[in-house]
Amino acid sequence: MAPKKAKRRAAAGDGGSSNVFSMFEQSQIQEYKEAFTIIDQNRDGIISKDDLRDVLASMGQLNVKNEELEAMIKEASGPINFTVFLTMFGEKLKGADPEDVILAAFKVLDPEGTGTIKKEFLQELLTTQCDRFSPEDVKNMWAAFPPDVAGNVDYKSICYVITHGEEKEE
Numbered sequence: 001m002a003p004k005k006a007k008r009r010a011a012a013g014d015g016g017s018s019n020v021f022s023m024f025e026q027s028q029i030q031e032y033k034e035a036f037t038i039i040d041q042n043r044d045g046i047i048s049k050d051d052l053r054d055v056l057a058s059m060g061q062l063n064v065k066n067e068e069l070e071a072m073i074k075e076a077s078g079p080i081n082f083t084v085f086l087t088m089f090g091e092k093l094k095g096a097d098p099e100d101v102i103l104a105a106f107k108v109l110d111p112e113g114t115g116t117i118k119k120e121f122l123q124e125l126l127t128t129q130c131d132r133f134s135p136e137d138v139k140n141m142w143a144a145f146p147p148d149v150a151g152n153v154d155y156k157s158i159c160y161v162i163t164h165g166e167e168k169e170e
Helices: 003-011 026-039 049-058 066-074 082-094 099-108 119-128 135-146 155-164
Strands: 116-118 152-154
Touching: 026 049, 026 082, 049 066, 099 155, 116 119, 119 135, 119 152, 119 155
Parallel strands: none
Antiparallel strands: 116 152
């Protein structure tokens, strides 16, 4: 049943031959469409450098350099219509490892198999290894995944959000 639904979604989109619409739920597509509409300030169906400048200015970023805007636009293979916009998000999201791989990495840090990791331990790893978290990143992490009263962080919920997004909580 899902493939037919995906085909209908693709046919309804701007690039009928693309299967990018099958990568997302209908509600996600609608949210991306709303974001696209906000960014497309001149409502011509294409996100341009001027559109980016205007939307960034509306969010308080007034001194964005031309080179930065050009770099953003060059991330796309051509003009950024809604299908290209959606494809760009799909490609970014596709870069995440599968849930079982991320879960296996966390399990290495959880030899007792409790499903949790001590907050202090995880924070030390995130701020001292590889792509280090900034203090702001850490603050956002704890806001999104608050530790329990014993200072334990449920890494299974972190894995779920990384691979599925935040919309479902089980």
